[in-house]
Structures are given as structure tokens and as C-alpha cells.
Amino acid sequence: MCSELQIARYRSKISGPLLDRIDMHIEVSRPLSSDGLTSGMTTDQMKTMVLHAADRRLKRQDGRANHADLEGASLRKAIVMTKEAESMLQLAFDSLGISLRAHDRILKLARTIADLDGHERVDSPHIAEAIGYRSLDRKLQAL
Template identity: 55%
Template structure:
């Protein structure tokens, strides 16, 4: 495929569609955490509540375990990765964290470590 063909291709989600998914995800989070004082979104989810609100498929668990064994992440990193994966799953409309959600969260974590944000 030539550059001009690639550059001319239309695709992807519109900004309006992304905005709608984000609004729906934030609403879902507020409803999910109604019984947790001070928690309105995944970023505020305490570590003690992660197992309850971040169920994973066995395949997702395998990916996360492998990343921790290879990269030596801390408990704090574990919590952060699950919060990001929970958000990816919410945007995807999934109650359970799957391999795509964990992979996305781990990718963001590696970028964060690479650029020291």
C-alpha cells in the first residue's frame, strides 16, 4: 500500500463516539462505586477493593503474572495496572478484565516507565 492511500484512508471512531463512550464509562463507575465513600471513578478505587471490582479472566491473570515475574513490578504498580485495566474494560463495555484490557494497561505502564512521567 502506498503512503497516499494510507494517508487518505478514513477510519477510526469519531470524537463524538469516543466522548459518548467516556461519558458512559464514567456514569458506570459512579454507579458501581455508590457504596464506597469518596470513590467516584476507577482512579480513586482503594487497593483493598481491587479484587472485588477487577475480576479477570484466567488468560488475563496469566498475562499479569508473567509481566510481574519478568519486570519485577511492585504492589503499587499492580494496583495501578488494575485500575487502568478496569478503565479499559469499562470503555470496552466489559465487566471482566480480559487479555486486551491487561495488555493495554501494561503497555501504558511500560511507556510511563520509559519516559518517567
């Protein structure tokens, strides 16, 4: 977890508009030892999952555009959400004071997470995970 001093240092080095252009802000701690690592997904399993997600995206978007390339109406068309997901995103937008650019980044990231999960619609867990990856938006708003 970042201390308030560390967050203040980030804030002084990274402007809000620049921070908005970074899709994910996550803190990754260093493992204590290689013995403590658990075996998760293998590289081949992860590769297969990513390829299936890319295939779903290509079929949905008729072989055009990555999520990163979508904007405006094409972004809204590509991202079909449940009502719960829409409500959660609106609540985050209102309560966290995120910018419109950060809002769209969350949408794109949630769409990618849903693709990795094999879902056609973005649901509230996908939005929640995407918001979680934007931790500096929340932490920096408080300063």
C-alpha cells in the same frame, strides 16, 4: 521508539517511585501532515463512549470512587478478572519486575479499558493494553 540514550536520560530525570505514580507512559509520534490523518472516532462518539464507561463504573461501585481512588481490598473487589487476565498480570509482575504500585496502576488502567470496551470483567486483552501503556517500566528495568 526511544533510543537507549533517551531512556537513560529519562531514567536520570525520573526516579522509580515517581515513575510508578504516572499511569501511562506512551510515545506519540508527530503526524507527518494533516493529509495523512485518518478519520477515527468523532469527538461526540468518544464522549458517548466515555460517558457509558463512567456510568458502568458508577453502577458497579454504587456511585462511589473513581478507579484512581481505589486501593487495597476495594480495588480488588472492583476489578473482577478472568483467570487468563490474572495469569497475564502475574506473569508481567514476575517477569518485568514491576513494583506493587505499578501493578495496581495497571489494574486500574485495565479496568478503565474494559469499561470503555463495555465489558464487566477485565480480560487478558485489557491487561495487555494496560501493560503496553507502561512502556517505561519495561525499558527502564533493562538499564
